Amino acid sequence: MKIATWNVNSLKVRLPQVLDWLALQQADVLCLQETKLEDKVFPLAEIEAAGYRAAFVGQKTYNGVAILARRERGEIEAVERGIAGFADEQQRVISATIGGVRIVCAYVPNGQSVDSDKYQYKLRWLAALRDWLAAELEKYPQLALLGDYNIAPEDRDVHDPAAWQDQVLCSAPERAAFRGLLDLGLTDAYRLFEQPEKSYSWWDYRMMGFRRNQGLRIDHILLSAPLAARCTACVIDKEPRRLERPSDHAPVMATLDAA
Template identity: 60%
Template sequence: MKIATWNVNSLNVRLPHVVQWLASSAVDVLCLQELKMDQEAFPLSTIEQSGYRAFWFGQKTYNGVAILVKDGLRVEDVINGIPDYDDPQRRVIAATVEDVRVICGYFVNGEAVGSDKYAYKLDWLARLEAYVAQSLERWPSLALLGDYNIAPDDRDVYDAEAWKDKVLCSEPERAAFRRLIGMGLTDSFRLFNAEDKQYSWWDYRAAMFRRNLGLRIDHILVSDPLKERAAHCEIDKAPRKWERPSDHTPVVLTLKPA
């Protein structure tokens, strides 16, 4: 099974990219973030024509998440949002695909350390941690995919000194990431890639992609049963080179059969 995450930064704009990438990548599960569209506006027929089923939690203008699943795979227990958390922002969707619990999250950006949005981010992270802990009790084979808006350590930042103590790299955010790891989750990319300068997001400005000045903020964390099945994980930079790309690019994990 191949599972992937991709912040498309507007599915309206990037729909042709998603269709093209699905055809070339042959992933079984694709988690999307930043749909930026109402629930009713989701392009279901186009996704279905590509050979995938879709489960989504949309929101106009910003946010919105989806899980696309290749036809023929069993899907159960779809849940929108974090249960018992009255969050006006639609950032989480989960489903069980075959034997794997997939949680797709568009983590809060936080704007700036000390801001109201940063406080919301820390609260949101705490709510997510509790949700993941509960989910692990029910579904031991779990993958948490998404745009985390957190660069876990200095290897994941093109200029660690410039980003020190700033949003995406601040200690409270990194501590939240470590708490997820402490639950028994593993950063699947780092199972296969120890090098620095491996990024999944590059600002549109100042030729940042061409200069490879980015951050690794898109992650696939997996529980121990999936860690044992992990065969390969990579950042696919190809879509970032396409015309009118998202500022993020997909991260793909290949799992061996159970």
């Protein structure tokens, strides 16, 4: 089973790239963030024509998340939107069960800057996510949390740690929140394997960030213990970032052996 995450930074713009990528990679599940589409204009017909089902929740211009699942994997079941118990107008979380695996697709707030109200909202949001996931893991032992976390967990996930020290995406409270998720019993799938140095999943559009590999690893797949035991690979696919008019993020994909 191949499960993947990709912040597409506008599904309207990136839909052809998403469909091409699915055809090439044959992913069973793809979690999308920043779809930036209201539900009434979500491209369900095109996705279904490509052999996938979809569960989604969105809003105009900002945020929006979706789970795409290959039809052969069966129905998308028990769909839930948002973080239970956390009132939030922003559409950032959708979860569903596919092939016996609980998939949680999350778009963590960016936080803007460490001295902003948006940063405090990010920390509250992450705390709510952790509390909710603790209960979800009791209900769903086979759980995967995929998405754009807007957190680079360690200095090796940052092209210039000194420049990013104490900045949003790399601050100590954000990294502590990431570790709090790991403390629930989740494992960073990417770090289960030997990986190339200077591996990132996001590069700024400005200053030739991608060409110079000045990036951050902020897109992650966290797996519960039963799924981590089944994980045989996890990669960042940089090829879509080389395309014309790309998202600033690259897809991350993990492969799970059959249960």
